[in-house]
Amino acid sequence: MTTSNESLQAWVDEIAALTKPDRIHWCDGSDDEYQDLIDHMLDIGDLIRLNENFENCYLHRSDPSDVARVEHLTFVCSRDEDDAGPNNHWMAPDEARAKMNGLFTGCMKGRTMYVIPYCMGPIDSPYSRCGVEITDSAYVAANMKLMTRMGDAALARIEKDDKFVRGLHSIGELDPDRRFIMHFPEELEIQSFGSGYGGNALLGKKCHALRIASWQARQEGWLAEHMLIVEIESPEGEKHYLAAAFPSACGKTNLAMLIPPESHAGWKVRTIGDDIAWLHLDANGQLRAINPEAGYFGVVPGTNEQTNRNANQMIQSDTIFTNVAVTATNEPWWEDKTTGTPAIDWKGNPYAAENGPAAHPNSRFTVSAQQNPTWSPLADDPAGVPISAIIFGGRRRELAPLVYQAKDWAHGVLVGAGVASETTAAATGKVGIVRRDPMAMKPFCGYNFADYWGHWLGFSNRSEKLPQMFHVNWFRRDQSGRFLWPGFGDNLRVLRWIIDRCENRVDAVETPIGYLPRAEDIDVEGLQMEANDMATLLSVDAAKWREEMNSIGEYLEEFGERVPQKLLQEHRKVLDSLG
Ligand code: SAT
Numbered sequence: 377m378t379t380s381n382e383s384l385q386a387w388v389d390e391i392a393a394l395t396k397p398d399r400i401h402w403c404d405g406s407d408d409e410y411q412d413l414i415d416h417m418l419d420i421g422d423l424i425r426l427n428e429n430f431e432n433c434y435l436h437r438s439d440p441s442d443v444a445r446v447e448h449l450t451f452v453c454s455r456d457e458d459d460a461g462p463n464n465h466w467m468a469p470d471e472a473r474a475k476m477n478g479l480f481t482g483c484m485k486g487r488t489m490y491v492i493p494y495c496m497g498p499i500d501s502p503y504s505r506c507g508v509e510i511t512d513s514a515y516v517a518a519n520m521k522l523m524t525r526m527g528d529a530a531l532a533r534i535e536k537d538d539k540f541v542r543g544l545h546s547i548g549e550l551d552p553d554r555r556f557i558m559h560f561p562e563e564l565e566i567q568s569f570g571s572g573y574g575g576n577a578l579l580g581k582k583c584h585a586l587r588i589a590s591w592q593a594r595q596e597g598w599l600a601e602h603m604l605i606v607e608i609e610s611p612e613g614e615k616h617y618l619a620a621a622f623p624s625a626c627g628k629t630n631l632a633m634l635i636p637p638e639s640h641a642g643w644k645v646r647t648i649g650d651d652i653a654w655l656h657l658d659a660n661g662q663l664r665a666i667n668p669e670a671g672y673f674g675v676v677p678g679t680n681e682q683t684n685r686n687a688n689q690m691i692q693s694d695t696i697f698t699n700v701a702v703t704a705t706n707e708p709w710w711e712d713k714t715t716g717t718p719a720i721d722w723k724g725n726p727y728a729a730e731n732g733p734a735a736h737p738n739s740r741f742t743v744s745a746q747q748n749p750t751w752s753p754l755a756d757d758p759a760g761v762p763i764s765a766i767i768f769g770g771r772r773r774e775l776a777p778l779v780y781q782a783k784d785w786a787h788g789v790l791v792g793a794g795v796a797s798e799t800t801a802a803a804t805g806k807v808g809i810v811r812r813d814p815m816a817m818k819p820f821c822g823y824n825f826a827d828y829w830g831h832w833l834g835f836s837n838r839s840e841k842l843p844q845m846f847h848v849n850w851f852r853r854d855q856s857g858r859f860l861w862p863g864f865g866d867n868l869r870v871l872r873w874i875i876d877r878c879e880n881r882v883d884a885v886e887t888p889i890g891y892l893p894r895a896e897d898i899d900v901e902g903l904q905m906e907a908n909d910m911a912t913l914l915s916v917d918a919a920k921w922r923e924e925m926n927s928i929g930e931y932l933e934e935f936g937e938r939v940p941q942k943l944l945q946e947h948r949k950v951l952d953s954l955g
């Protein structure tokens with residue numbers, strides 16, 4: 377196959393000449409093609425078929441050195457280093473291109489080169505953007521079919537728009553010493569070599585829909601964010617749409633698919649997106665969100681009927697599992713799964729407890745969003761959904777209250793910029809270290825955070841109807857390590873307070889860090905909480921918050937003169953009011 381788009385055809389020809397594949401396959405996105413990809417991977421041993429209880433489900437075991445994003449090998453190659461900012465690793469574009477050309481030369485010999493046209497967002501939405509990923513991995517092609525609107529329809533849009541992000545990927549030899557994920561935002565280009573893992577290899581996701589898109593969004597006046605989008609419907613039929621930014625492996629998928637607790641009969645929760653939101657102001661000044669993705673690449677361990685029944689059901693069929701364990705009867709198994717026992721661990725060895733968890737802590741499911749029992753058809757709406765509240769959050773065992781509301785937009789930008797969270801297994805490196813993760817975008821913002829905060833702040837000049845902003849923390853613990861808040865479905869109780877605040881239906885307690893709920897305004901009916909837990913969850917320790925604000929101030933200083941004065945003023949205001 378070929379395309380009528382000359383620049384796409386010329387690029388594919390050029391890449392074929394560089395990488396020298398044996399075959400070129402243009403993906404049409406059909407179900408037959410997906411099945412052919414699966415059959416091919418079963419033949420060559422890249423996939424293992426799971427048993428009949430998991431219909432059309434497969435296990436992929438990645439190279440044990442290739443199980444997470446690699447932030448230290450991920451670069452933004454803008455022409456000017458300052459545009460990438462201290463939040464990114466930077467390499468000069470010429471140097472990066474020379475390095476990558478060397479790696480890509482002849483790397484597809486003996487392999488098939490897949491050309492994958494994809495569209496991030498509904499095919500007919502003005503907010504959507506297209507890309508083409510060239511890869512030598514059938515696993516990537518199959519995952520892209522589940523995660524994006526991939527194939528003929530996307531190609532038709534590319535031929536109409538004549539604009540697309542170019543993504544070149546090869547698994548190379550899966551050698552960690554020959555692994556790089558490069559972004560050239562000015563050229564709308566991505567080059568990724570040496571990894572087959574999700575965020576490093578499915579280039580539509582973090583590389584395009586966040587790093588490149590955030591750069592484009594700044595130029596074009598919108599936002600590309602690491603946010604879930606969820607619809608909450610009250611028993612009276614009132615609907616709200618919330619967007620929430622949490623770092624990887626902090627519960628975005630669970631919140632997006634939340635199951636109301638028993639005490640909340642009549643509440644309905646539907647998923648628009650679980651990881652990425654593209655936010656635009658419409659002609660009326662309303663912020664609207666689309667989910668650019670069409671599937672979920674979620675963390676498997678911890679998923680069960682109690683924590684997330686929807687996700688558990690969703691992954692019973694037509695799912696690709698990566699790096700889970702299996703039982704003796706070849707069922708997938710992971711930590712906190714309530715049935716079965718592991719026989720073979722994620723590396724393919726007989727399971728032995730002393731070797732660590734059976735499933736890798738960052739093992740993943742890839743599944744089409746259509747399989748989500750609470751999928752909202754509005755995920756396909758070209759106009760997106762109107763956002764009432766933006767919620768920031770992280771994993772903090774101390775300090776951050778269960779929920780608080782920013783005083784206004786500029787304060788909310790400071791709250792987002794100050795987010796910190798314990799690191800998780802979603803990226804290589806130490807787990808459980810608290811680090812700053814502004815807007816949950818630390819690994820994903822394709823440009824200088826100082827400019828990014830300025831871009832966020834600028835929205836208040838463009839609309840008087842911006843969403844309210846909040847911060848939540850589901851992960852607060854006591855001295856003994858016990859979680860103070862049950863989390864999961866019970867988070868709806870907090871979302872209700874957030875919605876009531878957006879609707880001006882409930883008062884709050886004003887504190888230096890923002891508005892907190894009065895304890896009686898969080899509905900705890902049916903919850904078994906210990907006496908002081910709610911008081912602790914809603915307390916603000918001024919001395920500790922002064923330390924926190926000082927540390928946020930030091931963090932902002934790392935970005936030097938580019939940090940907007942307005943943000944520094946907001947910071948000063950909070951610090952002063954802490955006394
Ligand atoms: O980056 S991934 O897409 O692999 C998952 C994540 O870390 O959010």
Ligand code: MN
Nearest residue numbers: 602623624651
């Ligand atoms: Mn993510």
